Structures are given as C-alpha cells and as structure tokens.
Amino acid sequence: MGEHGRQMLGSLIAAAIIVAITIAIVTAKFGSTSAAEREVREERLEQREEAREERQEQREEGR
Amino acid sequence: MEDLVESLTRGNVTEVKVLLASVALALGVYQLFLMAVGYGKLRLPFLASRPAARTHRAVGDTILVVVVVVSVMCLAVYGFDEDGRSHGIAGLILGGVLALKVAVVRFGLGLGRVLPLFGLAVFALLAATWLMSAGDFLGEGG
Numbered sequence: 001m002g003e004h005g006r007q008m009l010g011s012l013i014a015a016a017i018i019v020a021i022t023i024a025i026v027t028a029k030f031g032s033t034s035a036a037e038r039e040v041r042e043e044r045l046e047q048r049e050e051a052r053e054e055r056q057e058q059r060e061e062g063r
Numbered sequence: 064m065e066d067l068v069e070s071l072t073r074g075n076v077t078e079v080k081v082l083l084a085s086v087a088l089a090l091g092v093y094q095l096f097l098m099a100v101g102y103g104k105l106r107l108p109f110l111a112s113r114p115a116a117r118t119h120r121a122v123g124d125t126i127l128v129v130v131v132v133v134s135v136m137c138l139a140v141y142g143f144d145e146d147g148r149s150h151g152i153a154g155l156i157l158g159g160v161l162a163l164k165v166a167v168v169r170f171g172l173g174l175g176r177v178l179p180l181f182g183l184a185v186f187a188l189l190a191a192t193w194l195m196s197a198g199d200f201l202g203e204g205g
Contacts, residue, residue, distance in 0.1 A: 003111075004111060004113055004114045005114075007109065007110050007111060007114040007115075008114035008117050008118050010109070010110070011097065011110060011114060011115060011118040012118055012121065012122075014093070015090060015093055015118065015122050015125075018089050018090060018093050019086050019089070019090065021089075022085050022086050022089040023082060023086065025085075026081065026082050026085045026201070027082065029201050030078055030081075039074075
C-alpha cells in the first residue's frame, strides 16, 4: 500500500471513530428511555402491583 | 412501511432516527474538514489533498445512504404533520440539493465550479434539519 493509500485508510478509520463517538454520546443522552426498557420497567411495576394486590387479598381472607 | 420501520427499530423510531441523523451531521463536519484539505485550504503533513478528496467521496456516499434511510423512516412513520412542517420543508430542500450535488459530482453538468457551494448548502441544510428535530429531542433530555 502506498503513502496515499495509508493516508486514505487513516482518514476512513478517523471517520469510523467519529461515528463510534457520536453513537456513544447520543445513546448516553437517551439514557433508559428506549421503548424496550420502558416496557420492561412497566412490566416489572405491573408485576409488583399484582403481587401487592394478591398479598392484600390473602390478608383480607385471613381475617 | 410504518410497521416495518417500527419492527426494525423495535419501537424506538425516534431514537434510531435521532442517532442516524446525528451520525450524518458529525460526518458532515468531518466532510468540511476533508474538503478543506482536499482544496488545499488546510495543509497537513499527514494527509494529502488526493486521499482527503477520495475519503470525502466515500464518506459522502455513506452520508447519502444514512440521509435516505432517515428520510424514509421520517416519512413512513410521521409523514408531513403540522408540528414538523419546517423540519419537513428543510428535509425536502436537503434532498433536492443533495440529489443535485450527486448529479454534479457524477455528470458534471457544467456546474463543477460551484460544487463547494453545493457542499456548504448540503451541510447547512443538514444542520438545520437536525436542529429542528434531533436537536430539539436531545435538548429535551431524550
């Protein structure tokens, strides 16, 4: 590979690094707001609520 | 089409769109740097103008693909709604100028001399379109 080929490869690698850094910054900015994570969180909340209701029902039945 | 986009992004259409648009904008900034080297405005010991111009072409092709994907996602899911009218108009002009720039690069059309102006216009429109959508979204804290 000639000098120009090496320089072009280097500048393409720099472009790939820019893409990786941009992806890291933007996804870090999103935090945990992705739909998939929201769904998991909502599901967990629902399960907790159901468990609480069940416990309450059992307590009431026990009285 | 909307269902395809929704399933491909697993319901995170806006997030994926913002991410891809941000990648296109970041590469756009890099394009300005590459062409400054390519046109000899910026002289660097580690990058000659010819490889800089070639990389500019390769990165430009990548940006074009990313912009087309983002546009398709945008139109398929959101269409032209009232809220995003200015964003839509900026996107449409960006598409037109980008298509014209590609035509000039490939076929000349006697407009080779004004190619840097096309490049600057594409970058300005890309930045404006990003600011009116992705910038707003990221500014709101995701």
